Structure formats: structure tokens, C-alpha cells
Amino acid sequence: MLSKSINIKEIAKRANVSIATVSRALSGNNNVTKETRSKILKIAHELNYKPNLLARSFVKGKTNIIGLILPDISDEFFSEIIKSVDDTSYQDGYFTMVISSHGNRSLVESINTMMNSRIVDGLIVLLSSVNDEIKRTLSSHRIPVVAISGDTSIGNYDIITVDNYKSSRDVVNYLFKKGYKKIAYINGPSENSDAILRHKGFCDECKKLKLTINPAWILNGDFTLLGGEEATNQLLQNKERPEVIFAANDMMAVGCYNSLAKNGYKIPDDIGVIGFDDILISEYLTPPLTTIKVDTETLGKFATEKLIDRINGNDTSKHQVITANTELVIRKSC
Amino acid sequence: MLSKSINIKEIAKRANVSIATVSRALSGNNNVTKETRSKILKIAHELNYKPNLLARSFVKGKTNIIGLILPDISDEFFSEIIKSVDDTSYQDGYFTMVISSHGNRSLVESINTMMNSRIVDGLIVLLSSVNDEIKRTLSSHRIPVVAISGDTSIGNYDIITVDNYKSSRDVVNYLFKKGYKKIAYINGPSENSDAILRHKGFCDECKKLKLTINPAWILNGDFTLLGGEEATNQLLQNKERPEVIFAANDMMAVGCYNSLAKNGYKIPDDIGVIGFDDILISEYLTPPLTTIKVDTETLGKFATEKLIDRINGNDTSKHQVITANTELVIRKSC
DNA sequence: TATTTATATGTAAACGTTTACATATAAGTA
DNA sequence: TACTTATATGTAAACGTTTACATATAAATA
Numbered sequence: 001m002l003s004k005s006i007n008i009k010e011i012a013k014r015a016n017v018s019i020a021t022v023s024r025a026l027s028g029n030n031n032v033t034k035e036t037r038s039k040i041l042k043i044a045h046e047l048n049y050k051p052n053l054l055a056r057s058f059v060k061g062k063t064n065i066i067g068l069i070l071p072d073i074s075d076e077f078f079s080e081i082i083k084s085v086d087d088t089s090y091q092d093g094y095f096t097m098v099i100s101s102h103g104n105r106s107l108v109e110s111i112n113t114m115m116n117s118r119i120v121d122g123l124i125v126l127l128s129s130v131n132d133e134i135k136r137t138l139s140s141h142r143i144p145v146v147a148i149s150g151d152t153s154i155g156n157y158d159i160i161t162v163d164n165y166k167s168s169r170d171v172v173n174y175l176f177k178k179g180y181k182k183i184a185y186i187n188g189p190s191e192n193s194d195a196i197l198r199h200k201g202f203c204d205e206c207k208k209l210k211l212t213i214n215p216a217w218i219l220n221g222d223f224t225l226l227g228g229e230e231a232t233n234q235l236l237q238n239k240e241r242p243e244v245i246f247a248a249n250d251m252m253a254v255g256c257y258n259s260l261a262k263n264g265y266k267i268p269d270d271i272g273v274i275g276f277d278d279i280l281i282s283e284y285l286t287p288p289l290t291t292i293k294v295d296t297e298t299l300g301k302f303a304t305e306k307l308i309d310r311i312n313g314n315d316t317s318k319h320q321v322i323t324a325n326t327e328l329v330i331r332k333s334c
Numbered sequence: 335m336l337s338k339s340i341n342i343k344e345i346a347k348r349a350n351v352s353i354a355t356v357s358r359a360l361s362g363n364n365n366v367t368k369e370t371r372s373k374i375l376k377i378a379h380e381l382n383y384k385p386n387l388l389a390r391s392f393v394k395g396k397t398n399i400i401g402l403i404l405p406d407i408s409d410e411f412f413s414e415i416i417k418s419v420d421d422t423s424y425q426d427g428y429f430t431m432v433i434s435s436h437g438n439r440s441l442v443e444s445i446n447t448m449m450n451s452r453i454v455d456g457l458i459v460l461l462s463s464v465n466d467e468i469k470r471t472l473s474s475h476r477i478p479v480v481a482i483s484g485d486t487s488i489g490n491y492d493i494i495t496v497d498n499y500k501s502s503r504d505v506v507n508y509l510f511k512k513g514y515k516k517i518a519y520i521n522g523p524s525e526n527s528d529a530i531l532r533h534k535g536f537c538d539e540c541k542k543l544k545l546t547i548n549p550a551w552i553l554n555g556d557f558t559l560l561g562g563e564e565a566t567n568q569l570l571q572n573k574e575r576p577e578v579i580f581a582a583n584d585m586m587a588v589g590c591y592n593s594l595a596k597n598g599y600k601i602p603d604d605i606g607v608i609g610f611d612d613i614l615i616s617e618y619l620t621p622p623l624t625t626i627k628v629d630t631e632t633l634g635k636f637a638t639e640k641l642i643d644r645i646n647g648n649d650t651s652k653h654q655v656i657t658a659n660t661e662l663v664i665r666k667s668c
Numbered sequence: 669t670a671t672t673t674a675t676a677t678g679t680a681a682a683c684g685t686t687t688a689c690a691t692a693t694a695a696g697t698a
Numbered sequence: 699t700a701c702t703t704a705t706a707t708g709t710a711a712a713c714g715t716t717t718a719c720a721t722a723t724a725a726a727t728a
Contacts, residue, residue, distance in 0.1 A: 050450030116384030
């Protein structure tokens with residue numbers, strides 16, 4: 001293990017040239033004769049030379065690694081983001097370093113470490129809720145930062161977001177057009193920015209359409225399957241039953257399905273269900289779930305491209321909020 | 335952005351000491367007077383000094399980053415591994431760098447790059463299939479390597495594995511005890527080592543129990559939901575119907591569910607289904623899926639602990655194959 | 669007091685690259 | 699030819715740490 005590794009100096013010695021020439025020959029573009037270059041390349045290959053990326057990064061002040069900070073990574077949404085970010089960054093010659101900040105390791109701590117370590121050239125941060133400390137930390141701008149966040153209050157960084165508010169209104173509108181008047185709503189976590197906006201969209205569109213919101217039909221959820229199930233159980237204890245349940249995300253919608261099945265309700269005949277996110281399984285539930293498709297691939301791609309443009313100095317514009325599209329996917333659940 | 339960052343030299347100047355003393359004071363353990371230490375710490379804090387981890391790693395020849403190479407990372411199985419690896423490594427003071435090797439970027443290429451870049455101190459590689467080139471590359475041992483793999487033919491690296499073979503036999507045995515005699519099997523990808531062993535376990539246990547294997551009931555699958563659905567469709571075209579379908583993974587079992595529902599079969603009354611993996615949704619399908627639980631958390635934890643022990647030189651034993659436990663989770667699908 | 673030992677600090681090299689600058693050679697131009 | 703320009707190569711500094719070694723001072727011992 002870790003056998004004495006050969007370096008540029010060794011190659012230089014064998015090729016009878018200076019290390020500068022070796023460096024130039026290996027890096028490609030500079031002025032080196034064909035003969036010297038091929039001689040050096042040959043030796044490098046024979047010795048199975050691999051450049052010390054650490055040394056290179058150190059002197060260049062650039063690692064070509066971007067950091068991706070996540071609240072938690074066992075969620076499907078996050079793993080799709082990881083994939084998308086990694087794909088995109090790799091195409092531009094970057095590696096992706098995933099840092100999860102859940103557990104006792106706080107988000108702010110992770111951001112601070114990564115900001116200053118010089119290990120990453122830029123940072124993509126997935127934010128589920130935002131407070132002043134986080135905003136301040138993200139804005140301290142040693143390196144470029146892009147946030148993927150529902151909260152779009154501008155800081156010293158770019159934001160990629162989903163139009164939660166409008167999409168939520170679209171949902172209500174769609175339900176209304178289908179003839180539903182009695183809509184229950186299962187909310188997400190109270191601090192979650194996406195959840196807040198989805199809830200607001202729900203309320204506002206109901207008001208606009210003059211749909212009365214029954215307070216007993218607004219349930220607290222936590223974006224988990226179990227949360228959705230429990231909320232639905234609670235909902236069904238009311239005397240009056242809604243015609244349709246709008247779950248603020250698909251995971252909770254799956255919880256709805258379970259609760260409804262256990263309580264003997266048929267979807268969509270007895271009660272309809274509609275979700276938000278379009279996770280992988282939604283299409284394969286029985287019945288397939290009607291939901292809002294959040295395009296995580298685009299989300300990750302936008303974030304990465306923006307970040308790399310910032311890193312390379314190709315984008316020096318003011319910090320922006322970029323909104324990724326959503327789409328109502330109509331299936332069979334309502 | 336990237337404002338001139340302060341370094342140890344700057345602190346030394348202000349504190350009127352040498353950079354060596356600053357380094358010692360900041361790194362904690364060495365011989366420094368209380369007064370000098372606190373003076374240096376105070377100045378460092380005032381200047382908001384953050385050590386250049388890149389420089390440190392460079393001189394120490396150690397980055398405290400472990401690399402995690404995945405075939406593809408949009409899969410739930412992988413995201414659980416990521417989480418587990420990241421959690422475990424963080425507790426030991428390591429960061430995790432995720433590298434996906436799907437698409438045009440080959441696995442061997444990723445391994446080679448990471449092996450020699452000095453960016454990672456060790457490598458965890460998720461292997462779905464193994465060939466000689468991969469084995470050779472992994473064995474070239476510049477840094478310690480741990481493979482999470484179904485294929486346990488030993489190379490110059492540790493292997494963490496799941497007992498696919500035995501678990502698969504357990505499944506057949508369980509079905510047999512429940513009175514099932516006619517078992518169909520949906521296979522995984524032909525090169526996938528896990529799939530190969532699961533299939534072998536199925537066949538061997540059937541033989542042992544003298545269950546006749548109907549060749550028309552052995553279907554090719556690809557571990558995807560759609561693959562499972564198509565295989566089931568095909569299966570149902572036979573005149574004779576099996577009593578139960580053993581899907582080599584849960585994703586395909588979900589596909590079974592869909593096909594059976596569409597074709598008007600009730601689970602488990604008309605046909606039973608059993609899976610392998612116990613993914614998140616399995617518990618919440620209707621009916622809940624009976625399956626083999628693969629403990630991904632333990633898998634990732636074992637791999638990480640082994641790797642870090644190797645990196646630190648705390649483990650110089652011969653390379654091992656460590657098998658993580660599985661468990662038959664009995665639910666309602668058969 | 670004289671000598672040894674422990675403690676605190678400084679000096680300078682080392683890690684493996686890249687790159688600004690200097691220099692030597694070759695090619696082009698007047 | 700003599701001068702300019704382009705090209706190829708070398709020299710050495712730089713990046714920010716850590717650390718082996720040397721040294722100076724303080725404390726302990728004989």
C-alpha cells in the first residue's frame with residue numbers, strides 16, 4: 001500500500017529535462033516540442049504516473065470539486081438531486097462531494113467548514129427551512145453558493161426554486177374544475193419553506209374560488225408516509241367527510257392511501273387524493289397518483305450550471321432566483 | 335469572493351511568534367505555553383482564521399476523505415448506503431465523496447482516477463457485477479479498498495456482502511412450508527452477482543425440496559419495476575398459473591403487483607408475491623410485501639468501519655469477506 | 669554552583685505541482 | 699548579415715501547512 005509514488009521530478013530526471021518541461025508536456029497546451037512531449041509521455045506512461053491532484057489543487061487554488069450539502073440523504077428527492085448534480089458537474093470536469101448535515105451536525109457547521117476548507121470550489125445547499133443564521137452564513141461568500149430552496153428571499157447567493165405557490169393553486173383549481181368542493185389539506189412541516197408556500201397557495205386559491213375551508217380538514221403533517229397516514233386517520237374521525245385530500249407531498253399521499261384502505265374507503269370513488277412531487281412510486285400506486293411533477297433533474301442541473309458559471313467567473317450578474325417548472329400529472333386518484 | 339485569506343503566517347506576524355508555534359498552538363496537543371496559545375487562539379479567532387485543509391492534506395498525505403463509487407445513485411438502495419457511509423465516516427472525522435460511474439464514465443476509469451488522485455484516503459466501491467479488469471483495478475492497492483458486492487471471490491480488498499444465496503433458499507423454504515408448490519421466479523440482470531446468487535439459491539432449494547421447476551416460470555427481469563411488470567405479464571400468458579411469484583428484488587415485486595392488478599388477480603388469494611430487499615415502500619404496498627430485509631445501514635457501516643481501520647493501520651489482517659445479516663420479513667403478500 | 673533534563677520556541681526543509689521570468693536557440697525579416 | 703521575433707527550455711519561487719532538528723530558556727537535580 002502507498003508504495004513510493006513517482007512524481008514529476010522522477011520523470012524529469014529520466015527524460016533529462018526540467019520539471020517545468022514535464023509539467024508543460026503533461027498539461028498539454030504549452031510550448032513543448034513534439035519529440036520532448038512524446039518522450040515525456042512515454043516515460044510517464046511506463047512509470048504509470050498519476051498526477052497528485054492534491055498538489056495541483058493546492059497550487060492552483062482550485063480543486064474542481066463542488067460540495068453538495070443536504071439535510072438528509074435517504075430521501076428519494078435528495079438522491080435524484082445528487083444524481084443530477086453529479087452528472088452535470090462531471091460533464092464540466094468537476095467532482096461532487098456530498099455532505100449531509102443531519103443528526104447532531106448542524107447545517108451551519110457544515111456550511112462553514114466547507115466554505116473555508118478550500119476543498120470545494122463552490123457549494124450547492126439544499127434548504128428545507130431558512131433562518132437568519134443560515135442566510136448570513138451562506139452570504140459570507142468565500143466561494144460561490146447556490147441554494148435549492150423554497151424560500152426565495154434573496155441573500156448573497158443564487159437560488160433555484162420550484163413554484164410551490166402557483167403549483168398548489170393549480171392543484172386546487174384542477175380539483176375545482178373536476179367538481180370537487182370539499183377539499184382537505186395535509187400540511188408539511190411548519191418551518192419548511194416549500195410547505196409554507198404550498199399551504200398558502202392552497203388557501204389563496206380556495207379563497208379565490210370561494211371554497212370554504214373547513215378548519216377540521218387542515219391537518220398537520222411532516223412530509224413522511226406515517227405522518228400522512230395519521231393525518232388521514234384523524235381526518236376520517238370527523239362527522240363530515242371531504243371529497244378529496246390534497247397532500248402537500250407524495251409521501252404523505254401514500255400514507256393517505258394506506259389509511260383510506262384500512263378504513264375501507266375506495267380511491268377515487270369514496271375520496272380522491274392528490275399529491276405533490278411525483279416521486280418514483282406515485283405512478284405505480286393503485287390507483288396511480290395524480291400529482292405535481294417536480295423536475296428534480298432540472299433543479300440539480302440548473303443549480304450546478306449556475307454554480308460552475310460563478311466559479312469560472314462566466315457569470316458575474318446579480319444573484320438570481322431561478323424557478324424550475326412543474327407540471328400537473330393527471331392520473332387516476334381523483 | 336475569495337478575498338485574500340489569512341494564513342498561519344499572518345497570525346504569526348501579529349502574535350510575534352514563528353509559524354511553527356502557531357501551527358502547534360492551533361493543532362492543540364503540542365508544547366506551547368498557555369499564554370502563547372491563548373494569544374494565538376485569540377488572534378486566530380479575531381481574524382476568523384480557517385486552516386487551509388488542502389495544504390494540510392497535502393503535507394500530511396492524508397485528506398480524511400473517503401470515496402464512495404456507485405454504479406448509479408438514483409436508486410433507493412444506493413441512497414441508503416450513501417447515508418450510512420456518510421454518517422459512519424463523519425463520526426470518525428472523515429468526509430464522504432460520492433462518485434457515480436454510470437453513463438459513459440466507466441467504473442474502472444472512476445476507480446483509477448480516485449485511486450491515484452490522492453484526493454481520497456480509501457475507497458468503497460459498490461459492485462453489481464465484477465469482471466477481471468475491475469478486480470485487477472481494485473487490487474492495485476495504492477489505497478485501501480472495500481467492495482460492497484455480491485461477488486465474493488476474493489481480491490486484494492475487503493468485501494462486504496449479503497447472503498443472497500442463503501436468503502433465497504430461506505424464501506423458497508418459507509413458501510414451501512406455507513404450502514406453495516408452484517413457484518415462479520423473476521430473475522435479475524444476468525451479469526448481476528446478487529441476482530446470480532439469488533437465482534442459484536432458488537434453484538438449489540427447489541431441488542432439495544423436490545419442487546419441479548417449470549422453465550416457463552423462470553422469467554428474465556432487470557431489477558426494475560417495469561421489468562417486473564413485463565415479466566409478470568408474460569408469465570400470465572401461460573396456460574398453467576403458478577401459485578406464487580418470487581421476484582429477485584422488491585422493485586420487480588412492485589411491478590408484479592401492477593401486472594396482477596391489471597390482469598384481475600388478487601394478491602395473495604389468486605397469486606402470492608414475495609420479494610427481496612425490503613425497500614421503503616414494500617411495507618406500504620397493498621397488501622404489504624413479504625420480503626427479505628437487507629440491512630443497508632449495516633452494510634454501509636461495516637464497509638466504512640473496515641475501510642477506516644485499514645486507512646489508520648488499525649487492521650492489517652488478511653482481506654476478508656464480511657456478510658451482513660438478512661431477515662425474512664413476513665407480511666401479507668403470500 | 670554546576671550539570672542535567674524538560675519545556676518552549678525558532679529555523680528551515682519538505683510535500684508536488686504550476687508558472688513568472690530568464691535564457692538559449694531557431695526561424696523570420698530587413 | 700544583423701536584427702527582431704517566436705519557440706523551447708530551464709530556474710526558482712510560490713502555494714500553506716507540518717515537522718525534524720536546533721537552540722534557548724527554565725526547572726530540577728547532584
